[in-house]
Amino acid sequence: MNLFCRIFGHTWVPEIETPQVRWNTTKDMVVLEPTVDGQGIRHLEVCRRCGEQRVLPPRAHDADPIGGDVAQAG
Numbered sequence: 001m002n003l004f005c006r007i008f009g010h011t012w013v014p015e016i017e018t019p020q021v022r023w024n025t026t027k028d029m030v031v032l033e034p035t036v037d038g039q040g041i042r043h044l045e046v047c048r049r050c051g052e053q054r055v056l057p058p059r060a061h062d063a064d065p066i067g068g069d070v071a072q073a074g
């Protein structure tokens with residue numbers, strides 16, 4: 001932990017981690033197919049000084065309160 005984080009506490013900044021999409025062609029080199037790395041979208045808080053991360057619970061919409069109930073889609 002950074003010295004300043006120990007004195008003042010962490011400076012949390014919200015970040016979103018989205019899965020990477022790679023595009024590759026099929027064998028006949030005509031059609032592009034997506035390959036998705038990782039799972040779904042992750043909401044994080046990252047400390048701007050020391051880089052420490054904490055994962056926030058999933059939300060149905062970005063406007064929903066943090067830690068609120070996740071609405072069931074469909």
Ligand SMILES: [Zn+2]
Nearest residue numbers: 005010047050
């Ligand atoms: Zn920190």
